[in-house]
Each structure stands twice: as structure tokens, then as C-alpha cells.
Amino acid sequence: MQIGVLGTGNVGQALGTRLAKLGHHVRMGSRTKDNANASKWARKAGKRASHGTFADAAEFGEVLFNCTAGSTSLAALQAVPAAAFEGKILVDVANPLDFSHGLPPTLSVCNTDSLGEQIQRALPNARVVKALNTMNNSVMVHPEQLSDQHDVFVCGDDADAKATVRGILNEFGWPDEQIHDLGGIASARAQEMLLPLWLQVLNELGHPNFNLRVVT
Amino acid sequence: MQIGVLGTGNVGQALGTRLAKLGHHVRMGSRTKDNANASKWARKAGKRASHGTFADAAEFGEVLFNCTAGSTSLAALQAVPAAAFEGKILVDVANPLDFSHGLPPTLSVCNTDSLGEQIQRALPNARVVKALNTMNNSVMVHPEQLSDQHDVFVCGDDADAKATVRGILNEFGWPDEQIHDLGGIASARAQEMLLPLWLQVLNELGHPNFNLRVVT
Numbered sequence: 001m002q003i004g005v006l007g008t009g010n011v012g013q014a015l016g017t018r019l020a021k022l023g024h025h026v027r028m029g030s031r032t033k034d035n036a037n038a039s040k041w042a043r044k045a046g047k048r049a050s051h052g053t054f055a056d057a058a059e060f061g062e063v064l065f066n067c068t069a070g071s072t073s074l075a076a077l078q079a080v081p082a083a084a085f086e087g088k089i090l091v092d093v094a095n096p097l098d099f100s101h102g103l104p105p106t107l108s109v110c111n112t113d114s115l116g117e118q119i120q121r122a123l124p125n126a127r128v129v130k131a132l133n134t135m136n137n138s139v140m141v142h143p144e145q146l147s148d149q150h151d152v153f154v155c156g157d158d159a160d161a162k163a164t165v166r167g168i169l170n171e172f173g174w175p176d177e178q179i180h181d182l183g184g185i186a187s188a189r190a191q192e193m194l195l196p197l198w199l200q201v202l203n204e205l206g207h208p209n210f211n212l213r214v215v216t
Numbered sequence: 217m218q219i220g221v222l223g224t225g226n227v228g229q230a231l232g233t234r235l236a237k238l239g240h241h242v243r244m245g246s247r248t249k250d251n252a253n254a255s256k257w258a259r260k261a262g263k264r265a266s267h268g269t270f271a272d273a274a275e276f277g278e279v280l281f282n283c284t285a286g287s288t289s290l291a292a293l294q295a296v297p298a299a300a301f302e303g304k305i306l307v308d309v310a311n312p313l314d315f316s317h318g319l320p321p322t323l324s325v326c327n328t329d330s331l332g333e334q335i336q337r338a339l340p341n342a343r344v345v346k347a348l349n350t351m352n353n354s355v356m357v358h359p360e361q362l363s364d365q366h367d368v369f370v371c372g373d374d375a376d377a378k379a380t381v382r383g384i385l386n387e388f389g390w391p392d393e394q395i396h397d398l399g400g401i402a403s404a405r406a407q408e409m410l411l412p413l414w415l416q417v418l419n420e421l422g423h424p425n426f427n428l429r430v431v432t
Contacts (some may be wrong), residue, residue, distance in 0.1 A: 214428060
């Protein structure tokens with residue numbers, strides 16, 4: 001599959017590297033064509049990896065991952081010509097963290113709206129799936145590293161898009177029974193509002209190598 | 217121990233019944249002295265159970281549980297003479313759910329404040345511990361009913377109060393390793409902001425007999 005990764009930080013690099021290793025062709029996008037992180041990543045990630053602008057990555061991918069910082073996601077995505085998103089699956093991994101009031105960060109949007117919904121409204125021709133935002137990037141792509149079963153949440157308005165994302169999650173190592181479909185994109189509120197708890201548990205444990213599981 | 221349970225709904229009844237069975241003396245409080253739920257509960261719950269007004273229950277208990285609906289908690293607690301809370305441990309189990317905009321409910325306070333913090337500010341002489349608000353009442357008092365280990369979160373500004381609450385949780389069946397201390401009362405934000413996810417998982421599973429676990 002051709003996949004565009006928008007964002008050059010730890011999340012984008014972890015997803016891009018794993019996707020390329022799995023055999024996908026991955027183009028990492030950033031604001032500028034010559035981003036140092038992206039070009040270094042592309043050299044390391046091998047022959048299926050390339051990099052360019054956000055627009056280059058969006059045009060290249062059948063499936064796109066939004067790995068930009070939540071505070072800049074809307075601006076980054078809206079800087080790309082809308083036609084590049086036509087019919088595309090956009091996996092929104094970002095969290096709308098607001099560090100302007102100090103630590104721990106608050107959310108810049110929550111409760112009655114979410115970043116996932118804002119992105120879907122801004123890009124009505126894309127099929128937005130919120131996923132993987134509730135854990136550290138290392139856990140996203142190698143779920144087998146934890147000591148026991150744990151879960152990932154997905155939501156979005158397009159069932160086919162969610163099925164494709166489920167397939168990619170399966171490739172990462174998430175079996176179907178650990179993937180919780182929470183319904184339409186409005187459930188991005190629930191997924192993003194987990195972040196304050198995640199940050200407190202990070203503080204309690206002193207490391208980010210954990211995740212939540214729904215026990216029945 | 218003498219325990220006051222404020223609120224006569226499912227949560228108050230589940231906690232009151234379990235606490236009385238464990239040997240504690242429990243007084244359930246409500247707005248009126250002759251609340252039908254409370255008197256029926258007290259008859260069923262046995263000789264260690266009694267009922268009265270919110271003030272009666274608050275004066276009676278060394279440890280108090282706030283089991284009122286989140287939307288009415290502040291009014292209910294502030295109707296009690298402040299002296300009744302002097303030095304008392306107040307376990308806040310409520311969630312600030314706002315049903316006025318339809319389903320699923322939103323939160324009436326979140327992100328930069330929480331019901332737990334509002335209660336602590338309103339009752340500065342009480343020692344507020346947020347706990348148990350992240351699960352169904354049946355799971356609170358019988359954690360052994362689920363298929364595997366799962367966790368409870370606590371926070372509060374007073375370490376002794378948290379230690380006492382930990383002891384009660386142990387009695388309910390929560391071993392120490394399943395009790396996550398998230399720090400000061402400001403972490404009530406994190407615990408309460410779990411509710412939207414809880415409600416979506418309830419919707420996905422079709423029943424409330426589940427809980428979250430932190431997997432490392």
C-alpha cells in the first residue's frame with residue numbers, strides 16, 4: 001500500500017518505519033521539502049521510504065496518518081490542496097494538547113467537540129479514523145512488547161475506512177479482539193479525553209510503556 | 217468504622233450494602249429524613265444500617281461517600297452544616313454528567329477543573345479522595361467478578377485519607393497493586409474525563425460489567 005505520514009516527530013517516525021518494514025511504500029511529509037528529520041528518516045528507513053511536503057505525502061498515500069502535533073494539525077492539513085484528500089483514509093493519531101498553561105497540558109478542545117471531528121469537518125472529502133492516540137508510539141507499532149493483552153480504540157464515520165485501518169492494526173500486531181470500534185467520529189472525544197489519565201499514569205509509573213485494556 | 221453514604225441511588229445502595237456486610241455501621245443520607253429508597257435500603261441492609269438526612273449521615277460518618285448525582289453534588293453537600301465535614305474523609309464517587317444536551321451526556325466541568333476539585337474547594341475542612349467513579353457500582357464493590365485483573369484510580373491531597381480509602385478498597389477486594397494513586401485532587405480531572413470512554417465502551421459491549429486495567 002502507498003501510505004503518507006504527515007509529521008516528522010517520534011510518532012510519525014515510529015509509524016513510518018514500521019509501515020516500511022511491513023512492505024508498504026511510505027512518504028513522510030512536512031512543511032518544507034527539505035526537513036532534516038524527514039530526510040534522515042527516509043535514508044534510514046530504506047528503499048520504500050521517501051519524503052516531501054505535506055502535499056507530496058498526502059497525494060502519494062492511499063492511507064494517510066496525521067502525526068502532526070495536535071496544536072498545529074488543522075493548519076498543516078488545511079495547507080494541503082483539498083483535492084489531495086479526496087476519498088483518502090486519514091488516520092488521526094494526534095492529541096489536541098495545550099501546553100500554554102504549563103504541565104500537565106490541558107486539551108485545546110474536548111467534551112463537546114474533538115480534534116478528530118474538527119479534522120473531519122475541515123476535510124469533508126477525507127474519511128477520518130481516530131486511532132492509536134491513546135498510547136505511546138512504541139506501543140502503537142509493537143503491541144506485543146507489553147506483558148499482557150491491551151487494547152486500541154478506533155472510531156470514524158466510514159465503515160470501509162475503519163476496516164482498512166483495522167487491517168493495518170492487525171499488521172502491527174493488534175488482533176481483532178483487542179480493537180474496540182467505538183462508532184462514529186464523535187467518539188474521538190472519548191479517545192482524546194483519555195489523555196489526562198494517560199499523562200497521570202505516565203507520571204505514576206515513570207515510563208510510557210503501558211496501555212489500557214478493557215477487562216470484562 | 218462509622219460510614220456516611222450521601223445519596224440513595226444505585227451507587228449509594230451498592231456501597232452501603234457492601235460496607236454494612238463488611239461490618240461497618242452505615243448511615244445513608246438524603247435530602248429528607250423519610251426518603252423511601254433510604255428507608256427501604258436500611259431495612260434490607262440489616263442492623264448496622266440506618267438512614268437520615270445528608271447532615272445526619274455526614275455527622276455520623278468518620279468516612280463519607282458522595283454518591284449523589286454529579287449535577288446536584290455541590291448543592292447537596294453545601295446544604296450540610298460545614299462543621300459536619302471537619303477533618304472527615306469524603307470519598308467522591310460522583311461524575312459531573314450533563315444530560316441536558318441529550319445522549320451521550322457531556323461533562324459539566326472538565327479539562328481545567330473537576331467536580332472533585334470543586335467539592336474540595338467548597339469543603340476545605342474535608343479531606344476529599346476521588347475514587348471508584350470510573351466503573352459501574354457492582355464492579356466497585358465486587359471487583360472479583362471480572363475475568364482478570366483490573367484497576368481503580370484514587371487521588372487526593374491528603375495522604376492519610378488516601379491510605380484509609382485504600383484500606384476500604386482492600387476490604388472490597390482490590391489488592392494494592394490494582395490501586396493507582398494518581399496524586400493530588402487535581403487528578404480528578406483525569407478520572408472524570410474517563411467517563412466519555414466508559415460510556416462508549418458500555419455502548420459497544422451492551423453491558424456495564426467491565427473496567428479498565430493498566431497493562432505494563
